[in-house]
Amino acid sequence: MEIYRLQYPDHMTVDSAGPFSMAIGFFDGLHKGHQTVIRAAKDKAEELNMKSAVMTFDPHPSHLFGGGKNKVGYITQFPEKVRVLQSIGIDTLFVVKFDWELASLTPEKFVELFIKGLNVKHVSAGFDFTFGSKGSGTMETMKKLSDGFYDTTTVEKVTDADDKISSTRIRQLLAEGNVEETKRLLGRPFRTSGIVVHGEKRGRLLGFPTANIQVDDETILPVNGVYAVRMIVDGKKYDGVCNVGVKPTFHDPKKAKKSVEVHLIGFEGDLYDKEAAVEWIASIRQEQKFNSVDDLINQIGKDKQTAINLLRVE
Numbered sequence: 001m002e003i004y005r006l007q008y009p010d011h012m013t014v015d016s017a018g019p020f021s022m023a024i025g026f027f028d029g030l031h032k033g034h035q036t037v038i039r040a041a042k043d044k045a046e047e048l049n050m051k052s053a054v055m056t057f058d059p060h061p062s063h064l065f066g067g068g069k070n071k072v073g074y075i076t077q078f079p080e081k082v083r084v085l086q087s088i089g090i091d092t093l094f095v096v097k098f099d100w101e102l103a104s105l106t107p108e109k110f111v112e113l114f115i116k117g118l119n120v121k122h123v124s125a126g127f128d129f130t131f132g133s134k135g136s137g138t139m140e141t142m143k144k145l146s147d148g149f150y151d152t153t154t155v156e157k158v159t160d161a162d163d164k165i166s167s168t169r170i171r172q173l174l175a176e177g178n179v180e181e182t183k184r185l186l187g188r189p190f191r192t193s194g195i196v197v198h199g200e201k202r203g204r205l206l207g208f209p210t211a212n213i214q215v216d217d218e219t220i221l222p223v224n225g226v227y228a229v230r231m232i233v234d235g236k237k238y239d240g241v242c243n244v245g246v247k248p249t250f251h252d253p254k255k256a257k258k259s260v261e262v263h264l265i266g267f268e269g270d271l272y273d274k275e276a277a278v279e280w281i282a283s284i285r286q287e288q289k290f291n292s293v294d295d296l297i298n299q300i301g302k303d304k305q306t307a308i309n310l311l312r313v314e
Contacts, residue, residue: 001082001085001086001090001091001092001093002015002016002091002092002093003082003092003093003095004016004092004093004094004095005095005097006094006095006096006097006114007096007097007099007101007102008096008097008101008102008105008113009101012113012117014094014118016051016092017119018050018051018053018118018119018120018121019048019050019051019119019120019121020045020050020051020052020053020092020118020119020120020121020122021041021042021044021045021048021050021051021052021053021120021121021122021124022041022052022053022054022055022094022115022118022120022122022123022124023037023038023040023041023042023053023054023055023124023125024054024055024056024123024124024125024129024131025037025055025056025125025126025129026056026057026060026061027054027056027076027081028060028072028074028075028076028167029075029076029167029170029186030076030080030081030084030085030186031165031166031167031170031185031186031187032158032160032165032185032186032187033126033157033158033164033165033166034126035088035187036155036158037124037125037126037155038054038085038088038090038124039088040124040153040155041053041054041122041124041153042088042089042090044122044124044153045091045122048121048122050121050122051091051092052089052090052091052092053090053091053092053093053094053120054085054090054092054093054094055093055094055096055114056081056093056094056095056096057095057096057097057098057102058078058095058096058097058098059071059098060072060074060098061098061103063098064098064099064100064103065103071218072167072171073171073218073219073220074216074218074219074220075167075170075171075174075190075220077192077193077216077219078095079193080191080193080277084188094114094118096114103133104133105132105133106132106133106136107131107132107133107136107137107141107142107145108132108145109132110131110132110137111137111142111145111146115142115149115150116149116150120150121149121150121151122150122151122152122153123142123150123151123152123153124152124153124154124155125139125142125152125153125154125155126154126155126157127139127154127155127156127157128157139152139154160184160185165185169185170182170185170186171220173185174190174220174221174222174223175223176223177222177223177225177227177283177286178283179222179227179280179281179282179283180281180282180283182280183280183281189230189279189280189281190222190279190280191277191278191279191280192213192215192219192221192260192277192278192280193215193275193276193277193278194213194214194215194216194260194275194276194278195213195214195273195274195275195276196211196212196213196214196233196271196272196273196274196275196276197212197213197214197272197273198212198272199212199259199261208263208297208300208304209263210243210261210262210263211231211261211262211263211264211271211276212259212260212261213260213261213262213276213278215260221244221258221260222244222280222283223244223286224244224245224246224258224286224287225243225244225245225283225284225285225286225287226241226242226243226283226284226285226286226287226303227241227242227244227280227281227282227283227284227307228240228241228242228281228282228283228284228306228307228310228311228314229241229242229262229278229279229280229281229307230278230279230281230311231262231264231276231277231278231279232276232277232279233271233274233275233276233277234274238264238265238266238267239264239265239266239307239308239311240262240263240264240265240267240278240307241262241263241265241284241300241303241304241306241307242260242261242262242263242278242280243259243260243261243287244258244259244260244261244287245258245259245287246258246259246287247259247287260278262276262278263300263304265304265307265308281310281311281314282307282310282311282314284303284306284307284310285303
């Protein structure tokens, strides 16, 4: 998949001449609703014998507006977004920098530069997609501005259990620790990537050595607790039990930094400095403070067995 990073007005050229059938949106989460939009673009590309493309934006608009006070965390890190789009079979990814220059463009100018200027011949987007200054452009606007240069497909609301599948809904599920429902709405396990770094090595002293995953601060994590997970390193997948949180048995929860620590079941080896991805499979329990280290060790043993049982049937 070819990846182009575009920024108005200075970096707007691409090597590929197209033409493209393109899905457009922020697509955080790449959940089943987003996938419906993207597959519509891919199907149209195959029908019209042209390249499939996705256009997304970085950073999320909430990081720009309001001085970033209400900025949302990312469900899907960029490497994961690339991985999922490649698995769908998308040919080209356009990543457009979302800044004040872009946010100030009129819908007409946006279409001229980012649709016609990139030789996009078909545009697919969700029913609620907006573009241009103050979100004044809609898919109806997109259609009216085509002048016969491109066609459009508007994908209606995709629902599950009568509720719209949305990034907001998934963020709420993760805030509740419901990684099982998150997996169903994503169509795949929720995944978090980072580098294995040196931690306190407390897990080793407790008899359960862990890989400490350093995660980007802007990435959403499930609520503090213990989870059955799978971790991918060097293309290999391992079963594990993960604690995400502040380890209140040893630290003041108000001062401690959140960490992601995975005990790999039956694994021995050195993972330091390696890129790792954690797939969150099932919730086991909330994080809690124990009265003694022995109580904690006993509970970790139970958590490990629970993870083994959950992953065996998953």
